[in-house]
Amino acid sequence: MKLSLQYIAGxxxxxxxxxxxNNKGNFVPTVGIKMNGLYxxxxxxxxxxxxCYERKNYINRPLTDWSLRGAFQVTxxxxxxxxxxxxxxxxxxxxxxxxxxxxxxDDKNNWIKKIKKTKNVIDARxxxxxxxxxxxLKVI
Numbered sequence: 001m002k003l004s005l006q007y008i009a010g011x012x013x014x015x016x017x018x019x020x021x022n023n024k025g026n027f028v029p030t031v032g033i034k035m036n037g038l039y040x041x042x043x044x045x046x047x048x049x050x051x052c053y054e055r056k057n058y059i060n061r062p063l064t065d066w067s068l069r070g071a072f073q074v075t076x077x078x079x080x081x082x083x084x085x086x087x088x089x090x091x092x093x094x095x096x097x098x099x100x101x102x103x104x105x106d107d108k109n110n111w112i113k114k115i116k117k118t119k120n121v122i123d124a125r126x127x128x129x130x131x132x133x134x135x136x137l138k139v140i
Contacts, residue, residue: 003043009084011040018091018136020098020129021069027125029074029099032067041066048077071102072112090135098128 015035021028033041038054041064045052050068068074075096082092101124104112115121 003040003047005080006084008044009081009086012081013085013087016088018088018095018132020095020125020132027129028069029071029095029102030067030069031074031077031095032065034063034065036061036063038062038064049073071099072104072106075099075104090138091132094128094131094135098125098132101125101128 012031012033016031016033018029018031021030032050033044035041041052044050044066048068050066050073052064052066054062054064056062068077078092078096078099082089082096085092101115101121103114106112
């Protein structure tokens with residue numbers, strides 16, 4: 001099955017999420033989709049990488065969770081679907097700005113861009129995280 005970027009953006013608008021996890025003071029941009037469609041999310045996993053696993057939900061039905069973690073993976077994904085997003089467009093744009101504040105390695109673990117974690121960088125990240133949270137509230 002070939003999934004168009006427009007279809008993926010629509011799926012992400014409806015079932016997806018954007019967050020920033022706090023891992024021992026390191027803020028990690030994370031995006032994902034959680035739904036009952038194992039086959040569909042396996043397709044996204046093959047196309048974009050990341051993590052895909054199945055678990056049971058509260059009524060013991062299969063629930064699949066696909067996610068991308070880190071600025072490199074998140075940036076590649078959001079840049080492709082952002083033009084087609086409607087509901088999560090503002091969140092995605094802010095998250096892309098946040099991702100620019102991170103050092104990035106390529107698929108072979110070579111540095112593409114290296115950024116020192118200064119107070120200004122930390123302050124900028126915290127500002128973007130707050131803006132993402134505020135953008136989520138606008139959608140509800």
